[in-house]
Amino acid sequence: MQFTTPVTIAPSTWQIDPCERMLFVGSCFADNIGKRFKEEKFRAMVNPFGVMYNPVSVLHTVKRLSDAGQLPFSTDQPGTAVFTLGTNHVYRLIATGEIVDNCQKRPQKLFHEEQLTVSQCADALSEAIRLIRSSFPKTRFLLTVSPIRYRKYGYHGSQLSKATLLLAVDQVIKTFDDPSVAYFPSYEIVNDELRDYRFYQQDMLHPSEQAVSYIYERLSEAFFSPATLHFLEQWHPIRKALEHRPFNPQSAEYQQFLRKAQEDYKVLKNKYHFEE
Secondary structure: OOOOOOOOOOOOOOEEEOOEEEEEOOOOOHHHHHHHHHHHHOEEEEOOOOOOOOOHHHHHHHHHHHOOOOOOOOOOOOOEEEEEEEOEEEEEEOOOEEEEEEOOOOOOOOOEEEOOOOOHHHHHHHHHHHHHHHHHHOOEEEEEEOOOOOHHHHHHHHOOOOHHHHHHHHHHHHHHOOEEEEEEEEHHHHHHOOHHHHHHHOOOOOOOOHHHHHHHHHHHHEOHHHHHHHHHHHHHHHHHHOOOOOOOOOOOOHHHHHHHHHHHHHHHHHHHOOOO
């Protein structure tokens, strides 16, 4: 007897390698997933200018990084950019007409709220992809929609916003017609597989740590290369050992245990050249 409705995810035609260079830009869900990748020693840059909820703000981050020469990719190695979209709602500064990424607690009367269309969302995402690829053609892209609902729009309004983003992502996927521009169903996993409030935080809106871990696990199953899985098999016991907090840290037994973990860490670091 089956008590869930699993989301089918086909294995990717491309795979993420150990300690790969990655960029995560988007909603706070991007922060959560990006943090997991950093913990697993991927060379991940996560929302360097803060959380970006809409596609135009995602594009703004990519432009700022590109202009500053700070995109975290290599010209001779593949990398992966993950864009996680939260909403199609934007705030435009009335004085300049510019869409802002953060209102910085300024008075609401200074801004006009509007909703991006499917085409506007798709155009912003497409421009971000092309901008990165103009300098780093080996970069792959993973597009996803945050499962976090926005109560302030009303739940129906939140669903309409998510629908706009889903349609925009689908349009981008079809426009590029390229396996290296892919979609990952974070939104569907939470709403279809994890349909239980035990998978949410106390606000009943944000996914719990358990839910985030499950989504990360599903992503790893679809996109991690065998080499990455092998690396993680070696890294996890070392990480667990280094994070261990003993009752008596000065004991000879623990000091020997710690030295062994540090030696194993050094060997793994020299082999994979990951960052601290």
